[in-house]
Amino acid sequence: MALKYAYHPGNVAHSGSPEINETMIPLAHTLGIKLTPLDGATSCGAGIIRQANHRLQLSLNARTFAQAEALGLEIMTPCAATAGNLSEDLATLRADPILLEEINVILQQTSGLTFGGGTEVHHLLHVIVDEFGLDKLSTLVKNRVDFSVAGYYGPNMQQSGACGGDDVFDPNYFEQLISALGGTPVEWESRTQSVGVPGLFSEELTVLRQAAAVLSDARSEGADMIVSACNLSHSILDIYQGKASRATGIQTNIPVTHLCEILSFALGHHTDRFAQLRTRIAVIGD
Amino acid sequence: MSTGLIGVNMSADRSLLVLFGSQSGNAEDMADQIGKAASKYNLEATVKGMDEVKIADLTNYSRILITCSTWGEGEQPDNAEDLWLDAEADDSPSMAKCNFSVLALGDSSYEFYCESGKQWDGWLESKGATRVYQRVDCDVEYEEPAASWLTEALACMGAVDDDGVFQAAEVDAMKNAASSSSSASSSTATESTAPAVELSTPDLKSESMQVEVSIFRYDPTTSSTGKDTWVCAFPGHISALEMLRTLKNTQDGSLTFRDGTADDPSTAISINGRYILPGNCRIDSLAPIRNGGIRIRIEPLPGFEVIRDLVVDTWSLEQNREISEPWMVAATRTGVNTPQGPIGTMDSQIADKLHSISSFHSAEILHASSDATPHSNTYLGPSVVLQSWARLNDPRSSASKRAALQMVLDGEGGIKSETDLASIRRQGKTTTIHDSLLECKIATLSRDGYRGRHGKHVWWYTLSVKSSGRVNDTMIFRQVLGPIGLMGNLFSGVTARMALGFTRTGGSMFYDMLALVAPPAGLGKMPKQFNASVDKHHEVVAIFNEMDGRF
Structure with missing residues (x-):
């Protein structure tokens, strides 16, 4: 039976990282995953709105949950930050019936919705490994990702209850998936380290050092590229590479793509972009 | 790289020493009860008076339970005096391999209430033994708390494995096994025709x-x-x-x-x-x-x-703690009169909250849980911040101390230096520490009126979500960084990578030419100047209006 999900694209897929949405749609089609867009869903808050008002973020996400529940679907997102934040807020609402009731009153007044707890949140990576199956995926691969790949999980979805059947501290779903795509998974310790996205503006030097540490770790372990499961970290790791290198004196140059991109390429979509990526790996690589 | 095959001794040691120091016989009675109940926890108990053992004998046991009464003005009972003198001697042995718990009997009308039990409890701790269950001090009506202690302490002793390691995760299983054993025994006694029940204790060993x-x-x-x-x-x-x-x-x-x-x-x-x-x-x-x-x-x-x-120098953490001036400066408060004298009181909810905020096993672990700590020059770290936050919320702290703590938390090394609470959340067994740090951050940002880069980031992120339901990177970059910051990004190559997507692939370089008005701003490829709103955006605005009138 085809997998069906309510689709939340994550925080910056509509703007700064358009390649995520562009590659997500064809890969879902090839895998036979039916995505119903949550066109009314707001930003998950990225852990930032809650710094202004925790209940506000909970209410916004409760509205997103209620929309998915009304569709009778569970939520799937390709963004680790969104998966982590939504999972966290879902757990908070489920653990506190009084809070849920109070938020439902607000939802009812403002949008006519109530949330009964009847949805779940999944990241694309966990859907593919836990639900779709890596054996099936490997039979669909048309263009092997035949280089060394460092899979970046980030800290947001590596939380208890938010990472499917994977281990919170010692995950290996990404590595299994890279192998299924024909690549060589790189073992590296920084794969669950934060690159400090919420502190980018206020603590830029710290964030640049965090990003440089992650990038240089992947390089030193022999990775040809990093594939990120997080939309936000993906952008930081890419566009702040040069600045991070200058701030720390560490070599940081390495191509960074998103999980959706690499899956899409392996499944035979966007062959021109895959060719560009190969060229960039050849040019950038040491 | 070296390779070896290691064998570990796996003797089935389930011995338990129950030691009593008794004057009137109550502590001895309790020791006997423990001895009888021990088998339910798969333990082989030996009950001995303190005058029947030498101090060196204690090192032979990895499990020791002590029941001890107090005599006169905090003195050891007669049968415990000699052993206590040996224990106090400079050459008394290490008890590092021992797991223990103490039941102290006494009379609260005396000044040195349960003193003997406290002394044994402190001595074992000072000798490196592991306290697997907290000491319980019993007054004249001792039966009920003593029975409760017996159940808990025996379950903890049962959860000490054959190698002398306390397996906290097995305590509940031990209690269940003992409970099944009790009900099975009861059932067998009253219903003689019932078939015998196969009893088993949880297996703490694994292959x-x-x-x-x-x-x-x-x-x-x-x-x-x-x-x-x-x-x-x-x-x-x-x-x-x-x-x-x-x-x-x-x-x-x-x-x-x-x-x-x-x-x-x-x-x-x-x-x-x-x-x-x-x-x-x-x-x-x-x-x-x-x-x-x-x-x-x-x-x-x-x-x-x-x-x-694997040995690290934790002096930097201690220095950070010193910077935060963690000591208590107490406010003058009204106390209540009790039989023990005047005593300060605290609302139980506040006491609970303070306890939960500061209840972490290791400051070192909490400090390391932040992925920002190793990369920041000034950050005091989450454990120092959390301790300061607890003290700030402590009603016993004076006004001047609270003001000083606020300066620490709001300052350069305070909570705003934490770049991502997610890394701390994932290391915690519960979300209490994460939630407390979040509360601390909200309080700091509110005191600051959401000014400064950190406050502006939170403010404009939230406001941009109200305006369309989606994040507007352009708005955030422009408002937070300002023209100088944006120019900095222009010259540092960030903007160029933003536009080109540099190492990433595909996608339009620009969404619209409006993005180039004023210095370009955004995260990732050049984003839109204005976002299209999500469906039913008016609902989002209504939630904002209902929940937070500031936005």
Whole structure:
């Protein structure tokens, strides 16, 4: 039976990282995953709105949950930050019936919705490994990702209850998936380290050092590229590479793509972009 | 890389020493009750008066329960006096391999209430023994609290495995097993025709498994780093600390780590990215079992300078603590009169909250849990911040002290230096610490009126979500960085990478030419100047209006 999900694209897929949405749609089609867009869903808050008002973020996400529940679907997102934040807020609402009731009153007044707890949140990576199956995926691969790949999980979805059947501290779903795509998974310790996205503006030097540490770790372990499961970290790791290198004196140059991109390429979509990526790996690589 | 096969002794030791110091016979009665109940917990109890053992005999046991009354003005009962004198001697033995709990009997109308029990409790702790269940002090009506202590303390003793390691996760299973045993016994007694019930206690042991252990090594004399890997056979139930001890004793005597009791915070290390007290964790709980074995990667705690191998220098944490001036400066408060004299009171909810905020086993582990700590020059770290936050919320703190603590939390090294609370949340067993740090951050940002880069980021992110339901990167970059910051990005190459997507692939370089009005801003490829609104955007606005009138 085809997998069906309510689709939340994550925080910056509509703007700064358009390649995520562009590659997500064809890969879902090839895998036979039916995505119903949550066109009314707001930003998950990225852990930032809650710094202004925790209940506000909970209410916004409760509205997103209620929309998915009304569709009778569970939520799937390709963004680790969104998966982590939504999972966290879902757990908070489920653990506190009084809070849920109070938020439902607000939802009812403002949008006519109530949330009964009847949805779940999944990241694309966990859907593919836990639900779709890596054996099936490997039979669909048309263009092997035949280089060394460092899979970046980030800290947001590596939380208890938010990472499917994977281990919170010692995950290996990404590595299994890279192998299924024909690549060589790189073992590296920084794969669950934060690159400090919420502190980018206020603590830029710290964030640049965090990003440089992650990038240089992947390089030193022999990775040809990093594939990120997080939309936000993906952008930081890419566009702040040069600045991070200058701030720390560490070599940081390495191509960074998103999980959706690499899956899409392996499944035979966007062959021109895959060719560009190969060229960039050849040019950038040491 | 060295390889070896290690065998670990697995004798089935379930012995328990029940030691009583008794004057009127109550402590002896309790000891007898423990002796009778011990078998339900699969323990073989030996009940002895304190005058029947020598101090050196105690080192033969990994499980000791003590019941002790107090006589006169805080004196040991007669049968305990000699043993206590030996215990107090300078050459009294280490009790590092012992797990214990104490039941203290006394009379609260005396000044030195339960003093003898407190002395034994303190002595065992000072000798390195592990307190598996807290001491209970009983007044004249001792039966009820003593019975409760007996149940808990025996379950904890039952959860001490054959290697003398306390397995906290097994305590509930022990209680259940003992409970089943009791009901089965009761059932057999009253219904003689009922079939015999097969009783079993939870198996704390697990089979030997293949363990691949990689340990970080650092030699300060040559400044060389590396990893040593051993492939070994270990029983899954031994603690990580025991595994390190075995490797040191049998494979490499130069392996350096901090040894100590199971709950010694200074022993903390990183295993497969998880920060733990190695004496408290079974090795089969540290990593998923894949292909019949586990792989364990052991490293020193991050965020500290490494002295040698797994030993880190925690002095930086102590210095940060000193900067925060953590000591109490108390406000003058109204107390209440009690039979023990005037005493200050605290609302139970506040007391609970303060306790939960500051209830973490290891400041070192909490400090290391932040991924920002190793990279920041000024950040005091989450454990110092949390302790300051607890003291700030403590109604006993004076107004001047609270003002000083606010300055610490709002300042350069305070909570705003934490770049991502997610990394702290994932290391915690509960979300209490994360939630408290979040509360602290909200309070700091509110006091600051959401000014400064951090406050502006939060403010404009939230406002941009109200305006369309989606994040508007352009708005955030422009408002937070300002023209100078944006120009900085232009010259540092950030903007160029933003536009080109540099190492990423595909997608439009620009969404619209409006993005180029004023210095370009955004995260990732050049984003839109204005977002299209989400469906039913008016609902989002209504939620904002209902929940927070500031936006």
